[in-house]
Amino acid sequence: MATVDPVLRVDGLTLAFGGVKALNGVGFEVMPGSITTVIGPNGAGKTSLFNTISGFYRPVAGRVEFEGQDITRLPAPQRARLGLARSFQNIALFRGMSVLDNIKLGRHCQLKTNIFQSLFYLGAARREEMELRADIEARIIDFLEIDHIRHAPVASLSYGLQKRVEMARALAMQPRVLMLDEPVAGMNREETEDMARFILDVNAEWGVTVLMVEHDMGLVMDLSDHVVVLNFGQVIAQGKPQEVQSNPEVVRAYLGSGDVSELRERLRTGRARASGAAADNGLQPGASAGGGTPPLSEVA
């Protein structure tokens, strides 16, 4: 069997906040073309992991490799330029600016001329600006079905649409790996289904590798090729979704030593119900509770 190199590899990643180790020797690989999902209870270290991989946090130990290159010490914008783009758990858009302008800001990290020059439409900057606009309009806006809101200020949009715009901005960076931190958190069922379809299409049709953090177990089970489970800053299990869902340590991490039959059922069916203990453990938060994600055949 031919061996394929991982597009992203983290090894021994350790991050401390004061005395607290948010990450403690985290290691896993993301294969090119895959949808890899990081799950784990609230406080497990998922967002810290994302921030460390994308360069917002500096680890005290360990290594991040992107396409074979050690990027552990590279500043965040340079990682983005290499092809590592991300969205945020809490939306980080310029709320007063239009959808289009927000998306263009994502693309600007790829341009030779800087944003201030191109704002003045001078020479090469102007040509780049026009190409940029055409590229964005033709591909991303169309793909994400946000044509009708391109001139709307972000602040006027629903939460689900804002999440979609954030994805558009990340895609405008033409990433090879797209990192999504809780892409469907706070979304209703319809928005969740739309986002699931976009993630699948970005992966399948555009060939973008996806690394995401997600709580919605239906989505995780339907979309993921590979699941990495974090608990207390450590990888406690990883593998195919089916392998992970039957791993006793994973079940324990979510529910302590209590009754796990309900969690098993939910993981198996991918259908979630808002119910006390599991919700408190961050398994199924917010608006997606009760809906879950249907099989992909229904989504597509």
Ligand SMILES: Nc1ncnc2c1ncn2[C@@H]1O[C@H](COP(=O)(O)OP(=O)(O)O)[C@@H](O)[C@H]1O
């Ligand atoms: N900026 C920070 N300063 C101090 N502690 C933090 C910070 N960010 C996260 N932590 C701590 O690190 C741990 C992991 O948090 P986080 O990565 O947000 O988990 P998750 O995204 O899995 O819910 C938690 O104990 C959290 O309190």
Ligand SMILES: [Mg+2]
């Ligand atoms: Mg988080």
